[in-house]
Amino acid sequence: MLNKYEKLLVKTESDNLCVEEKQFKSRAKGLIKDKKIGIRKDLPTLTEKTCILAEELGHYYTSCGDILDQTKTENVKQEKRARNWAYEKLVPPDKLIEAYESGVRNRYELALYLDVIEEFLEEAINHYKEKYGLCRIYDDYIIYFEPLGVFRKMIDKQ
Template sequence: MGYEDLLKEAENLNVLIKEKKLKLRDGLCYGNRIAINSDLKTLKEKNATLAEELGHFETSSGNILDQSNVSNRKQEKRARNWAYEKLTGIISIISAFEKGIRNKYELAEYLNVTEEFLEQAIHHYREKYGIYYEIDTYIIYFEPNFSIIKKWF
């Protein structure tokens, strides 16, 4: 899912997106308005930022800028996890595998995310599922090395 796709989704949710200079952060969600830092250099960075801010729109409430508050940190993590699942969902990862993608660099390219975002998403899935996750005829290993295996019966 690319940046343009997320913009369309935001429009369908009646969320207004504006790119503007932000001094301290890459994105900000306030009600149904999201600001994306216009200084972000790549569409992949904008994509990840918009996904996280849409995650805030979908999962957060109130002002959570004070990250010394445990409740605010939990809401921040929930929004990030929403973004990971939106942009790097398990089914999308399997689809990439089926198309012959075998390394993290190619997978990040295929998913329109940065390698750093992909690494964070893999960490999220490791926290959520453990060392591996089985779905249909696939096993996705998150440790020790990220890999996908198709089971043959």
Template sequence: MNYESLILELEKEGVEVIEHKFHSESLKGLYFDNVITLNPSSIIDEKEKACILAEEYGHYRTSFGNILDQKNTSNIKQEKRARNWAYEKLVPLEKLIDAFEACICNRYDLADFLGVTEDFLDLTLAHYKEKFGLYVECRNYLIYFSPLGILRKFDNTEF
């Protein structure tokens, strides 16, 4: 899912997306009251923009209240929940299988195929490893997370 697809989906849900230069260069996005604001001066490219937008979309879907104070345990949990939502939104397990079937064989090409940054891909795989353990079964495939590997399971009747 790319940036434009996310924008269209958010529009259907009544969430406005605007761009505004923040005073802080480290702040890339913010969600508040059905508005997602992105800081274009701190976002490198369209892939990073999609990743930031997906995380803010995750806040729309999973968070409540002001969670800017990251010393508060509840706020930290909400931040993690929103990020995990974004990982699964942009890199569903099925897309990893699609990349395997398309013969994508390195990290750079995989991130490019998925439309995410390499850092976002790494964090996504770490999330899946935390969620499922070393591997998960999906669509007759085994997806291993560390190191990333995908194996197709064969039915005995195929031989």
């Protein structure tokens, strides 16, 4: 069975993208130009590489041009769109419910279950709070983003 990083690599291949792990002169963790994605080779974990690759794919699908200058409003917006794409790819609401049903009860366990770094999980939760507010109804569940929790709705059977 493929891990998340390998699944993302399969996606890049199907889109004719080239991913290369390399040393960077800058502090960047990932970069994309045209159809080439670079991932910092010395990232400490495969989990972090997965989060960075997802964000770079987010850039591929949602951004255009050179957005390195983050003093420009349009570039900041494109960066946010790319990150939001990554959050929804790696931390979708149905996986939050699945984690709850599997017995996950805190953010540390949730990050492990979803195979994302804790910082990425926090940013994903903040993204959902911005998008939906404090909670969202999803099928038979209510997902609370502040404080984080998942609850099965009580169904009245009268």
